[in-house]
Amino acid sequence: MAVDSALSSPLGPPACENDAKALQFIEEMTRNAESVQQRVLAEILTRNSQTEYLTRFKLNGATDRETFKSKVPVITYEDLQPEIQRIANGDRSPILSAHPISEFLTSSGTSAGERKLMPTIKEELDRRQLLYSLLMPVMNLCVPGLDKGKGLYFLFVKSETRTPGGLLARPVLTSYYKSDHFKTRPYDPYNVYTSPNEAILCPDSFQSMYTQMICGLLERHQVLRLGAVFASGLLRAIRFLQLNWRQLAQDIETGSLNPDITDPSLRECFAKILKPNPELAEFVRHECLKDSWEGIVTRIWPNTKYLDVIVTGAMAQYIPTLDYYSGGLPLACTMYASSECYFGLNLNPMCKPSEVSYTIMPNMAYFEFLPHEPDSTGVTLTPDSPPKLVDLVDVEVGKEYELVITTYAGLCRYRVGDILRVTGFHNSAPQFHFVRRKNVLLSIDSDKTDEAELQTAVENASRLLREFDTSVVEYTSYADTKTIPGHYVVYWELLVKDSANSPKNEVLQQCCLAMEESLNSVYRQGRVADNSIGPLEIRVVKNGTFEELMDYAISRGASINQYKVPRCVSFSPIMELLDSRVVSSHFSPALPHWTPDRRR
Numbered sequence: 001m002a003v004d005s006a007l008s009s010p011l012g013p014p015a016c017e018n019d020a021k022a023l024q025f026i027e028e029m030t031r032n033a034e035s036v037q038q039r040v041l042a043e044i045l046t047r048n049s050q051t052e053y054l055t056r057f058k059l060n061g062a063t064d065r066e067t068f069k070s071k072v073p074v075i076t077y078e079d080l081q082p083e084i085q086r087i088a089n090g091d092r093s094p095i096l097s098a099h100p101i102s103e104f105l106t107s108s109g110t111s112a113g114e115r116k117l118m119p120t121i122k123e124e125l126d127r128r129q130l131l132y133s134l135l136m137p138v139m140n141l142c143v144p145g146l147d148k149g150k151g152l153y154f155l156f157v158k159s160e161t162r163t164p165g166g167l168l169a170r171p172v173l174t175s176y177y178k179s180d181h182f183k184t185r186p187y188d189p190y191n192v193y194t195s196p197n198e199a200i201l202c203p204d205s206f207q208s209m210y211t212q213m214i215c216g217l218l219e220r221h222q223v224l225r226l227g228a229v230f231a232s233g234l235l236r237a238i239r240f241l242q243l244n245w246r247q248l249a250q251d252i253e254t255g256s257l258n259p260d261i262t263d264p265s266l267r268e269c270f271a272k273i274l275k276p277n278p279e280l281a282e283f284v285r286h287e288c289l290k291d292s293w294e295g296i297v298t299r300i301w302p303n304t305k306y307l308d309v310i311v312t313g314a315m316a317q318y319i320p321t322l323d324y325y326s327g328g329l330p331l332a333c334t335m336y337a338s339s340e341c342y343f344g345l346n347l348n349p350m351c352k353p354s355e356v357s358y359t360i361m362p363n364m365a366y367f368e369f370l371p372h373e374p375d376s377t378g379v380t381l382t383p384d385s386p387p388k389l390v391d392l393v394d395v396e397v398g399k400e401y402e403l404v405i406t407t408y409a410g411l412c413r414y415r416v417g418d419i420l421r422v423t424g425f426h427n428s429a430p431q432f433h434f435v436r437r438k439n440v441l442l443s444i445d446s447d448k449t450d451e452a453e454l455q456t457a458v459e460n461a462s463r464l465l466r467e468f469d470t471s472v473v474e475y476t477s478y479a480d481t482k483t484i485p486g487h488y489v490v491y492w493e494l495l496v497k498d499s500a501n502s503p504k505n506e507v508l509q510q511c512c513l514a515m516e517e518s519l520n521s522v523y524r525q526g527r528v529a530d531n532s533i534g535p536l537e538i539r540v541v542k543n544g545t546f547e548e549l550m551d552y553a554i555s556r557g558a559s560i561n562q563y564k565v566p567r568c569v570s571f572s573p574i575m576e577l578l579d580s581r582v583v584s585s586h587f588s589p590a591l592p593h594w595t596p597d598r599r600r
């Protein structure tokens, strides 16, 4: 299609008229980042001026930044707990937002072991949709011809609950996939998925994955890009294929769907799609039977141009495995978002994962940045030292900041907990490298376990050792992503007082389970419902191992006075040292408890 030259963009020549508009929008927003931010804050403060929360700070109708910053405090989720609890319990008065809270989005970040509840309003769906609509126009600048085929995306809905006051509580993507924005999206040749909505929306994760995989196999030549939200999800799909290819091939051969797929809408949908195709079935068997699965992605889907998965942040640990299965296909990280707010996108999505920078879109929320000293434990927010937050356009290249947001849904100066480093600017909008999330020790999928949670888990589990007169003298941990799904490994050094009565395998297995029971609900959901995390493992190491670890750290320059046992390790020489001292290894023998209902 010819593109009106008046609409051509500095980012590159757009692929079509729609793309031209999207790219122009990005240009406008990023050129005018300062004024857009000013407008966004004024809009939020005007519409929410009568909320209980904002009236507390006596802004008296002011909508300027100076007044806002001087009167409204910077907060964390814990500070908002009472308000959120009231909304969850059914208080419909305008507590945080003048617009009614339409539902809660359940974050993968937790508070007291349960997912955080993020209030949202209806119109936020439009804002999320707007950000999504910018992704393909940018991608089309880098990869031509994506309208000639389809995307095989493994997308899932997760369980939802209602709060005592009757509001839905569910993950942001579940909310999006179930919305009309997604379900009745207009046809867009650049954004056609192999998965039918029925497969994406099926609440049973096995049936959903199975049917998405079969569609991907049926249309293997049309597939131009393969994706999931996070890298761990795509690897889970590959593992699923490893476990289920025989049945999948049989279905393809006979044209009749596995009887385990019982969802009526799926059966109806597949009655139309699935026809006997012995040749394809034979191909699937032939490829999957090979000893090596190296490059399996491009063998089965030979036209794949890139993998669309987030491999920044904690997901970087999966890059080598993805490279192995895909034969080194480019990895595209397209966007940066959260339950609280969608933040921005990567304007150069085919860059190397280590070079990914996200450009925050100034229309999504009002953004502030809390300077973060890379080596400090964080900035103390006390009344004596009011934090100096920096505005979006004023951040400095090379510096690290914690992201603080003020949203249309009513979060005011809310600390997201992400640490970002400025890498440059697109027009006047800064671009950020995602450095890490604060306080996350272990993560396999969307779970985030902090040091305190691990400590409690070890304490709870080690109670089982008391009757054996045994205690845990030291421990550390590791997210093992060599297995699919990955799993937590906790190294224990034990003090066994009576070697005749030392704890046996069964006891240590129960310790594994006790640790899992202590971990937060996102972890347990990953174990029980999503099968995204494997059984926790305890590796018992020889006595003296942690002293050796200290000697090693000191030999590399650590101060003997300040040495602390790292509660999580990933540095290869340390892993090698620990693994060479393992005397026994034990896995959790069962699933921990988890239900969609919150405990509180």
Ligand code: AMP
Pocket: 106, 107, 108, 109, 172, 310, 311, 312, 313, 314, 333, 335, 336, 337, 338, 339, 340, 416, 418, 434, 436, 437, 446
């Ligand atoms: P949730 O609240 O469960 O939606 O999780 C949102 C969090 O996931 C963000 O605050 C980040 O810590 C992380 N996240 C989201 N997008 C990215 C990304 N592109 N790269 C790295 N981390 C991300």
